[in-house]
Amino acid sequence: MIVVAGVWAGMINAVVGSGTLVTFPVLVALGYPPVTATTSNAIGLAPGSVSGAIGYRHELGGQARTLASFLPASILGAVVGTILLLSLPANAFEMIVPVLIVLALVLVLIQPKVSAWVARRRNRNQLHPGGGDGGADGGAAAGRSAKSAVLLITLIFLTGIYGGYFTAAQGVMLMAIMGILMTEPLQTLNGIKNVLAAAVNIVAGLVYAFSAPISWPVVGLLAVGSVVGGQLGAKIGRKLSPRLLRAAIVVIGLAAVIQLIASHW
Template identity: 70%
Template sequence: MTWWHALIVVVAGVWAGTINAVVGSGTLVTFPVLVALGYPPVTATTSNAIGLAPGTLSGAWGYRHELKGYWPQTAKFAVASFLGAIGGTILLLSLPKDAFEAVVPVLVGLAVVLVIIQPKVSKWVAERREQNGTEHKPGPLLMFFIFLIGIYGGYFTAAQGVMLMAVMGMLLSEPLQKLNGVKNVLAAVVNLVAGVIYAFVAPISWAVVLWLAVGSLAGGFLGAKIGRKLPPAVLRGVIVVIGVAAVIQLVVKQFAS
């Protein structure tokens, strides 16, 4: 890896770590960057999962005050994420490489759509809470959804944070800042589980992992402390532009091959 490739990966890691701590979907920054630098989609996905894990951990630590008194419940959610992540990694490693490359543009497109509609979902959740005024407790349905999102996150990490926020926002009555902290913890669990498994049995670029880890670690702290003051629309706009560009690039590459 050349020095300027490493610099690009570090910058992408910082931006992704910041975005993951604030709104999620940092993979939509790093994945297209890695593919553009010439890494195969599977290698980009596995290296991405390991490299972004430190950023999800630092983001979760940055939200520790919002989670005060809620750690026991968060730990229960984490079990579902843990099991789901194992299922997702098994899917990625079991399915043919061609199948993953074929479905990646669809997954990236889905992630972009989720990022676009996230404000509307948040608004709908807030209005629903005001109208109902009822207390929503964690239940089997929420655990099932967290497990499914864990499978998705273990297979392809993009927008798992947006999915978690949407599901928890609809099925829990906790403040959104607290839910954002829970989201960071669950994303960290999924990335760590997937990263550990991939490190032993999947194609990995350790140079990418190193520089992504450096950038995402800094970005996670930045997102938890400063990123919450940034206009969400700006972050979301960058994610959408990069995501759309990634879809176009992946589709063109498939047709060319």
């Protein structure tokens, strides 16, 4: 079950994001404490995030400067998020997680409307260009205003905090933020999202490995599954029905919320 969940999560993370909403409920259902499930999940899915990023290497061509400007914000945010997770009491985490899952599910549900809005905005910008030229690396970035760049990096930093604390749907958040504030093609943004999410998962995983409760068998099983899933997501994930993926994520996420709330009763 854990390997299959890892494959599914790796595929979903490469295509949409929010794969944690598959693996986290599975681990909780199998009896792992929520904090252990979160920390083991972060480490186990990190190889899958890297796998998905490698699968989008063609879309990432010429984006080195953009990644260099975004990665520090994601990494620093991940550090802050892990510190919060390790500092707050386990009971606080168990109370916050259902709220975070509901937030993630809302993001998954509204993602199509956000994407449609972003596409309409991009089309208007192409008809009436006023910003960057959207060309090679640095072209679009240079065209963005300083205020827009600061806002973009700040939001990426905040998303990194969220990802370091609880990884679910950070990819959806990143796609919404970048889609609104950037003009690069959506597939390029998806590649950038995969790199940033991989960085957050790796940093969080390194911190958790030395200072948090970890189930290493779970980590190993998730790592194997997520690597396979990352490659599948990058290669064939675009052919899958986004509506089906979202429906599955919502059903599993709601089951996790119900189980977590019931456990307190």
